[in-house]
Amino acid sequence: MIRSAVRKAIEKVGYDITRRPLDDTADRYKDFPQESLINRRFYNIGAGEFHHPYWTNVDLANKWYQQVQKQPFLNYDLMALSPLPIASGTAELFYCCHVIEHISDEAVTNLCKEAYRCLKPGGVIRFLTPDAELEYNAYRRGDRDFFHWVHEIEHVANASLQRVFLNHFATQICEYDGQGPGTLKPVPDSEVARIFATLPMEQAFDHFTKQCTFDPDYAGNHINWWTDKKLGKILRDAGFAMVYRSGHGQSLSSALRDLRYFDATHYIRISLYMEAIK
Numbered sequence: 001m002i003r004s005a006v007r008k009a010i011e012k013v014g015y016d017i018t019r020r021p022l023d024d025t026a027d028r029y030k031d032f033p034q035e036s037l038i039n040r041r042f043y044n045i046g047a048g049e050f051h052h053p054y055w056t057n058v059d060l061a062n063k064w065y066q067q068v069q070k071q072p073f074l075n076y077d078l079m080a081l082s083p084l085p086i087a088s089g090t091a092e093l094f095y096c097c098h099v100i101e102h103i104s105d106e107a108v109t110n111l112c113k114e115a116y117r118c119l120k121p122g123g124v125i126r127f128l129t130p131d132a133e134l135e136y137n138a139y140r141r142g143d144r145d146f147f148h149w150v151h152e153i154e155h156v157a158n159a160s161l162q163r164v165f166l167n168h169f170a171t172q173i174c175e176y177d178g179q180g181p182g183t184l185k186p187v188p189d190s191e192v193a194r195i196f197a198t199l200p201m202e203q204a205f206d207h208f209t210k211q212c213t214f215d216p217d218y219a220g221n222h223i224n225w226w227t228d229k230k231l232g233k234i235l236r237d238a239g240f241a242m243v244y245r246s247g248h249g250q251s252l253s254s255a256l257r258d259l260r261y262f263d264a265t266h267y268i269r270i271s272l273y274m275e276a277i278k
Contacts (some may be wrong), residue, residue: 028255029054032092041092042255043084043118045111046099047073052261055095058084064219078107079214084114091118093253094125098265100231101129101169101222103214108224108231112238112276119278124253125235126246128265130168131272132225136201139165149266162189170208171221187211202230231274240276247273 029037032054036042040056047057049068057073059065074085078099094115100108115125138146139161147164159167166187167174173187187208196204205225212223228245235243248268251257252275265271 025053025258028258032255036090036092041090043074043086043091043094045078045094045096046102047071050261055261060216060219062216062219064217078103078111079216081106081110084111084118086114086118088117089120091115092120092123093255094119094123095256095262096126097128097263098130098267098271100127100226101224102219103224105224105234107214109234109238112234112240116239116278121278123278124251124256125240125276125278126251126253126256126262127231127274128263128267128271129226129231129274130222130267130270131227132169132205132230133201133227134270134272135165135168136196136205139196146270148269160189162192166192166208167222169205169222169225170212172212172215172218172223173208202227226272228272228274231272235274235276238276240278242277244275245273246275251275252277 037054040054042052042055043058044050044052044055045058047055047059048065049070050057051071057071058076059069059073060077061069061075076082076084096111100111112125119125135146142161144161144164147161147168150159150164163174170187173185192208195207199207209224212221214223215221232243232245246252248263248271249257249259250273251262256262263271263273
């Protein structure tokens with residue numbers, strides 16, 4: 001009774017009281033070998049400013065992201081299609097959040113093959129990326145509200161639906177985005193409308209992404225699209241026997257369900273969540 005009265009009094013002056021969750025990190029990692037914890041054999045691909053005592057960041061030294069790369073990381077270029085600098089059969093987990101829309105199919109194929117090589121049996125890899133099929137369906141029904149993030153960006157707020165849609169998988173050819181040197185000739189709205197009205201979804205996406213290239217000076221550009229079908233095939237071809245669609249905070253790994261560190265993206269509602277187990 002007293003606690004309730006105190007809470008109401010505090011909330012009246014504009015404060016919110018919430019119960020802070022206990023730090024259950026030790027419980028989430030109790031089944032992993034101590035050696036893996038000490039040697040940080042958990043890998044976040046494209047980690048940015050991520051920091052966790054048991055995890056190793058894997059990133060590309062790059063001007064575009066240098067302001068958020070404040071933690072030590074393994075410098076690795078996904079587009080180089082080279083082996084990951086990790087010994088075979090030693091990794092416990094891989095996590096990759098909103099990275100693969102920035103790189104080519106070949107780079108993602110190599111990443112999945114390398115992750116499979118590096119993981120221990122039973123190890124998990126988890127991907128988050130924009131769900132192209134969700135975005136396609138929203139575009140086809142004229143649901144501009146689905147692309148909720150554009151309202152936060154001044155020069156995008158009044159852009160056409162075609163440009164808002166195109167920007168999320170082919171930034172280089174989007175009319176409003178002008179990312180600087182190397183930006184390709186923009187595609188008019190009429191062309192976006194025509195292609196998506198006449199070609200099947202996958203072919204329409206490929207029509208535009210094949211015009212894009214990875215530019216390290218503008219690494220934030222989106223140059224690819226992903227559905228569960230497309231990513232699932234690459235994972236299975238890499239050797240993963242168990243591939244499945246997941247959801248926000250719904251990993252089979254307790255460690256990856258820790259929302260203090262994972263799935264913390266402002267694209268929660270439009271993300272595709274995929275996992276695979278070796």
